Amino acid sequence: MAKKTNYTKNGNEYYRVTVTIGRDSNGKLIRKEFYGKSKKEAEAKRDEYLNGIKSGLNIDFQNATLGPLMKTWLFEVVRVSNRIKPSTFERYEGIYRNYIENSQIYGLRLSAIKSIQLQRYYNELYESGKTSSQIKNLNKLLKKFFFYAVEEGYILKNPCSSKSLVIPGEVEQEETEIEIFKDDEIEAIKKALEGHRLKALILLALGTGLRQGELLGLKWDHVDLENKKIKVEQAIKTVTIIDANGNRKLETREQPLKTKNSARTVPIPSSLIPVLKKHESNQKEEKLKAGPLYNDNGYVFATATGNPIDARNLLRAYERLLKKAGVPYRKFHALRHTYATKLFQRGVPLKTVQMLLGHSDISVTANIYVHVMQEQKIDAAEEISDLFN
Missing domain, CATH: 1.10.443.10 (Intergrase catalytic core)
Known part of the structure; x- marks a missing residue:
């Protein structure tokens, strides 16, 4: 049976469906296209997107990736906040530069991120010699960022809030005796x-x-x-x-x-x-x-x-x-x-x-x-x- 398609792109056959999601600032209709190997696949992608919008997600949620949005958040939101000390921002920027930028999770699509992906990344960092403390600090910053992403409608749930996400090698810290002068x-x-x-x-x-x-x-x-x-x-x-x-x-x-x-x-x-x-x-x-x-x-x-x-x-x-x-x-x-x-x-x-x-x-x-x-x-x-x- 011949495969039913209605659109050709770069020599490949696809089925395309479109949906109107509103108007831009000039009053022009905003249309979004969805492609699949079949009508059923294209419509499933469309329905998934529309359900996300109905749940309160940002209309651009499918295009947002972790690294670029996190950098925008750091430099355009966190850096200018009166509640953040310069020394704190310096620490945050260092974590981003060392553990997010150029990393395997940089280009992950926010809407598709799962806790297990972060867990695997943490495990690899630990195996490569990073300490539990370093990984814990990374997790804390990611958790703050993901809360921002939830507020802005890019994701529905913070993946760092999962109780199943663990810091590899972390042990309960023993009380250290304070140093005083006799x-x-x-x-x-x-x-x-x-x-x-x-x-x-x-x-x-x-x-x-x-x-x-x-x-x-x-x-x-x-x-x-x-x-x-x-x-x-x-x-x-x-x-x-x-x-x-x-x-x-x-x-x-x-x-x-x-x-x-x-x-x-x-x-x-x-x-x-x-x-x-x-x-x-x-x-x-x-x-x-x-x-x-x-x-x-x-x-x-x-x-x-x-x-x-x-x-x-x-x-x-x-x-x-x-x-x-x-x-x-x-x-x-x-x-x-x-x-x-x-x-x-x-x-x-x-x-x-x-x-x-x-x-x-x-x-x-x-x-x-x-x-x-x-x-x-x-x-x-x-x-x-x-x-x-």
Whole structure:
């Protein structure tokens, strides 16, 4: 029996059906064509498309592919959002460039993507030496993108939301003990700080628990020496800025705080007030010495010409300080952990510690300092030990 077709293209016979899907901005009818080896196949493709439209999909959903649309989303939506920090966009762009662009999933049609395709890609990445953490970060970004694709009507369901999709090699992370400085190490650091340009910064980190970026972004307008308190309102970070064309440059920028709870008021220990006053006096001398070369940005901690301190330079100076003090190296964040630990050891309630640290949720504080809190429980039990004597 002869095959019934009604259209010839590139020497091949097809059956073609058309459907009107609306009008364009000029009022002209928009027609879409569907081809098949038979009338039944062409009509099935047409019906599948129309059913998708009825379900709320974008009229162009069949043509959208993962890579190009994800790049559009990243550069034209995510990059310009006030809710996304430059450092976060830099991380997202790196994931896209390394794991989506030029990858096997780049050209996948969005409407046809299944979780199993992503699972296979994740498995291959893991087998090629990528870590579970790297794959997990990729999955998180894809999940955000697919939610956007659902909102825009390109797909009906987020394939990364499937409970059957797993991160290969992922194991439940064990609690890692936080790093803190011991009392004798603190004394050694204090001794090494005598006459040091960063004395006020290091001691303030130890006495307030401010994060590195929060300390570098601190301005004198935020410091009330008379009432012994600091308003934490911003942070500074050196980030790679990526423009709409993908051009990159390194900049030190003020940026929003880590979370909404990070904006907080923190008391200054009385013993640090003279240290800060001395630091302020020294800074005024630097300002006079630099003259018109001084860029007065109002930062509490700045270079000799008033510019923001580069985070990398701070860490180098911090490492040299520990070496001078004879103290084993610990991350700068250990100063913050030491502050919180000392608060717990002195009986400060968990909720108060959470507020002072600026954690988004009390469970975050509890999970980080679970070891310290366990010690508190033991000490609490000893408080009633005399009942059994």
